[in-house]
Amino acid sequence: MSEQPQAAKEGQPAARRRSSPRAPGQVIACGWCGQDVPVPARGRVPKWCSAACRHRAWEQARAAASGRSAVEVRDRVVERVKTVTVVQHHTREVPVAWRPTSVPDFVDVLEDLTTRVDSGRVYDRDIPTLAAAVKATVKALARREKAAHRPLW
Incomplete structure (x- = not known):
């Protein structure tokens, strides 16, 4: 049978050891x-x-x-050495990937892209990739118009 401290025997928690x-x-x-x-x-x-x-x-x-x-x-x-722990909280805004989910959102994104291309804020090396994506979008709209048998715009 192991011996326990007096405090632990009486149902009280045992005293913690403190560092010097x-x-x-x-x-x-x-x-x-x-x-x-x-x-x-x-x-x-x-x-x-x-x-x-x-x-x-x-x-x-x-x-x-x-x-x-x-x-x-x-x-x-x-003199005694006293260690003090200091907690500093930092808040940083992180950009989150966003995709448009409604027609007004898509319109805003396309208008923003048009403005950036016109003002030269898009690199020349990215223009062919953007042109291919825009052509694919225009072709999809044309297919939709043909399937509806009426002009969409």
Whole structure:
């Protein structure tokens, strides 16, 4: 039988592990001698580099509390690394292929094509392909007119 944390036994969700807010290799100065003291990734932040410095600081603090000495023990601020995630939303319009579905739409497309050809906004290399497509459309209209036995236009 596996052992579960006390919170999980009582029906509460187990506590999540949090990542350390401290950067690896971070150091602070000893409160007594000023020597660099490495800061561990977890646990309390050390104030002293050794037991000897801790004891000397305790002696001075005790003496200062009794009024015999004016030495003050310094507390230091340890900077932490905080990761902030920033989400940026970008909106971009994407052209979508559109095909005409009604007679007015086809008329608009043909008028636009006529305007572009007249104003030179169609490459010369594309004219033969367009001409073949327009000829095929005109032939289809002529076949429809012949099948209806009356002029369509």
